[in-house]
Amino acid sequence: MSALAMDVPPPSLLAAAALLVAFVAGLVIRWRHRSKYDLHLIPGPPAYPIVGNLPQMITWARPQLHLKVLAWMKEHGKIMKLILPGLGGYNLYIGDPEYLQNNVSGHGANGLPKSKLYNDFRVLASPNDVDTLFTCVETNEYWKAIRKGMARAFSTTALKDVFPQALRKVLELTDIIKKKPPTEPIEVQGLFLRLTFDVVGLAGYNIDFKGLQNEHHPFLEALEYCADDALATCLNPLRKWVKWAFPLGKLAQDCNKRYSQIYDYYKLIMRELRAREQPAADDMSIWACLMRIKDPRTGAPLDDATLSMEVGTFIIGGSDTTSHQLTWVLFAIATHPEVEQRVVDELKASGVFQLVRDGAADRLIYSDVMGLSYLGMVVKEATRMFPVGPLGGSRRTTEDGVRVCGYRVPKGTLIHINSLGLNNVPWLWDSPEKFDPERWVKHETSVESEDKAHPGQKSPPRKLWSFSDGPRDCIGQRLAIMELHLAVAVLLANFELRLAERMGGWEGTLSRQYIGLVMCIDGGMWLHFDPRVDLEE
Numbered sequence: 001m002s003a004l005a006m007d008v009p010p011p012s013l014l015a016a017a018a019l020l021v022a023f024v025a026g027l028v029i030r031w032r033h034r035s036k037y038d039l040h041l042i043p044g045p046p047a048y049p050i051v052g053n054l055p056q057m058i059t060w061a062r063p064q065l066h067l068k069v070l071a072w073m074k075e076h077g078k079i080m081k082l083i084l085p086g087l088g089g090y091n092l093y094i095g096d097p098e099y100l101q102n103n104v105s106g107h108g109a110n111g112l113p114k115s116k117l118y119n120d121f122r123v124l125a126s127p128n129d130v131d132t133l134f135t136c137v138e139t140n141e142y143w144k145a146i147r148k149g150m151a152r153a154f155s156t157t158a159l160k161d162v163f164p165q166a167l168r169k170v171l172e173l174t175d176i177i178k179k180k181p182p183t184e185p186i187e188v189q190g191l192f193l194r195l196t197f198d199v200v201g202l203a204g205y206n207i208d209f210k211g212l213q214n215e216h217h218p219f220l221e222a223l224e225y226c227a228d229d230a231l232a233t234c235l236n237p238l239r240k241w242v243k244w245a246f247p248l249g250k251l252a253q254d255c256n257k258r259y260s261q262i263y264d265y266y267k268l269i270m271r272e273l274r275a276r277e278q279p280a281a282d283d284m285s286i287w288a289c290l291m292r293i294k295d296p297r298t299g300a301p302l303d304d305a306t307l308s309m310e311v312g313t314f315i316i317g318g319s320d321t322t323s324h325q326l327t328w329v330l331f332a333i334a335t336h337p338e339v340e341q342r343v344v345d346e347l348k349a350s351g352v353f354q355l356v357r358d359g360a361a362d363r364l365i366y367s368d369v370m371g372l373s374y375l376g377m378v379v380k381e382a383t384r385m386f387p388v389g390p391l392g393g394s395r396r397t398t399e400d401g402v403r404v405c406g407y408r409v410p411k412g413t414l415i416h417i418n419s420l421g422l423n424n425v426p427w428l429w430d431s432p433e434k435f436d437p438e439r440w441v442k443h444e445t446s447v448e449s450e451d452k453a454h455p456g457q458k459s460p461p462r463k464l465w466s467f468s469d470g471p472r473d474c475i476g477q478r479l480a481i482m483e484l485h486l487a488v489a490v491l492l493a494n495f496e497l498r499l500a501e502r503m504g505g506w507e508g509t510l511s512r513q514y515i516g517l518v519m520c521i522d523g524g525m526w527l528h529f530d531p532r533v534d535l536e537e
C-alpha cells in the first residue's frame with residue numbers, strides 16, 4: 001500500500017506535466033497551422049493569445065469598431081487581419097477593389113457566400129430561424145426568386161410612380177420643421193427616421209405609418225431596441241446565453257416585449273394588405289412585386305409567414321439606413337456653406353427652387369430632382385465619407401487553403417467588404433478626409449487617365465462602396481438616392497442649415513458612433529433650420 005502511494009507523483013508535478021503537454025501540443029498545432037496557412041504573414045494589429053484582438057475591440061462606451069478598423073486598414077494596407085474569437089475567428093479586411101470585385105463580392109460570377117454573422121439578424125424580421133432576402137447566406141433558389149422578383153420595385157419606372165408619395169411625406173416634414181421655433185435646433189436623426197419609415201410605408205405598401213405624426217412611434221422605438229440587441233448579440237455571443245439562462249431577467253423580458261411588438265406590427269400590416277384586392281398588373285410597388293413571386297420551394301405564391309418577413313425586411317432595410325444617410329448629407333452641407341450655396345444655385349437654375357417657393361412643390365416630378373447633377377455629387381460625396389453601414393458586408397471562404405490576395409487561409413475565413421475603409425483609404429482617394437463633391441466630376445474624367453503613382457498604368461475607377469457590390473449589393477439604393485435628392489432639394493429651398501453649437505463643429509461630430517445597425521451620433525444630430533430669405537424673390 002505504502003509502496004503504491006510513493007509511486008503517485010505529487011499533484012503539483014502532475015499539473016506541471018499537464019501544462020507542458022498542453023504547451024507542446026499548442027506549439028505543434030501552431031506549427032502545423034503555420035505550415036498549412038499564411039495567416040501569420042498577413043499584417044494586422046498585434047493579437048493576444050486565445051482572445052486575439054477582442055480586447056482592442058471592446059469598449060464600455062458605444063462601440064466604435066468601424067473607426068478602429070478604418071485606422072488599422074490605413075496603417076496595415078491592402079489586406080489586414082483581425083483575430084476575433086466568437087466572431088468568425090479570422091477576419092480579413094481588404095482594401096483592393098479589384099480583388100474584391102473579382103473574387104469576393106461576386107461582381108463576375110465568383111462571389112463568396114455571406115458569412116454566418118447574418119444569422120443573428122434574422123430575428124429582426126421573424127421569430128423563426130428562417131431566411132430572408134437580406135439574411136440568406138447562400139445565393140440559393142429562394143434568394144434568386146426574391147431578388148429577381150423585387151428588382152422591378154426599384155426600377156426607374158417604379159420610382160417615378162412612388163415619387164409623389166415620397167414628395168408628400170417630404171412636404172409633411174417641411175411643415176413640421178416650419179412649425180418649430182427657428183431659434184431652436186432640431187434633432188434630425190429621429191425626425192428623418194420617421195420620414196423614411198413613412199416613405200417605405202406609402203411607397204412600398206400604400207399604408208401611411210404616420211411616423212411623422214408620432215414622435216414616439218411604438219414600432220420605431222421597438223425596432224431601435226431590437227436592432228441594438230441584434231448587433232450586440234452578434235458582437236457578443238454570450239448575450240444569447242444570458243437571455244436563455246435567465247428567462248425572467250430584465251434583458252430577456254425586455255427583448256421578449258420589444259420583439260413581440262415588431263412582429264405584431266408586421267402581422268398588422270399583413271392583415272391590412274391581405275384585405276385588399278390583388279394588385280393591378282402595372283402596380284410595381286414592393287407589395288405588388290412580393291405578391292407576384294412564386295416560392296421556388298413550393299411553386300406557390302409566398303405564404304403569409306414568408307411575406308410578413310419580407311415585408312419587415314424592406315421596412316428595416318429602407319428606414320434606418322436612408323434616414324441616417326440623409327442626416328449625414330445634411331451635416332456635410334451644413335458645415336460647408338459654399339457647397340450649400342452651390343446646391344441652392346443649381347436649384348434656382350433648374351426652376352426647382354421657384355416651384356417650391358411658389359407653394360407648387362407638389363408639381364415636382366422625378367426627373368426634376370434626379371437631374372440635379374451637383375446635388376448628386378454632394379449626396380455621393382457625403383455617402384462616401386459617411387456610409388451608414390460602415391462595417392459593410394462580410395463573406396466567407398468556402399475552400400480550405402484557398403489563396404486570398406496571395407495568402408493561404410482556412411475555410412470559413414471572413415472577408416469584409418468594409419465600406420468605411422474602402423471609401424476612405426488614402427491609396428484609393430486623394431485627400432479622403434476632405435469633403436469634396438467635385439472629386440466625382442474629376443473622377444469621371446480621370447478613370448481613363450494615367451495613375452500618377454504608377455506611370456503607365458490606368459488608375460482604377462473609383463467606386464462608392466456604401467451600397468456594397470455585386471449581386472448582394474443594396475437592392476433599394478435607387479429608392480434611397482431618390483429620397484436623398486428629394487429631401488435635400490425641398491429642405492434647402494426652404495431653409496438655410498446651421499450645425500447647432502452643441503455638436504462641436506465638423507471635427508467634433510466626426511467622433512461618430514455606431515448604434516444598432518447604422519452609424520449615427522449618440523445624443524442626436526442637432527441642426528438649425530433658418531427660414532431662407534431670398535433677396536431675389
Ligand code: HEM
Pocket residue numbers: 133134135147200313314315317318319321322325387388389392393394466467468471472473474475476477479480
Ligand atoms: C442610404 C441608404 C441605404 C444604405 C447605405 C444601404 C446599404 C446596404 C448595404 C451595404 C447592403 C449590402 C449588405 C451586405 O452585403 O451585407 C444592403 C443590402 C440590402 N438593402 Fe440596403 N441600404 C440602403 C437603403 C435601402 C433601402 C431604401 C432598401 C429597401 C427599401 C434597402 C433594402 C436592402 C435589402 C433588402 C438588402 C439585401 C439585398 C440582398 O442581399 O440581396 N436598402 N443595403
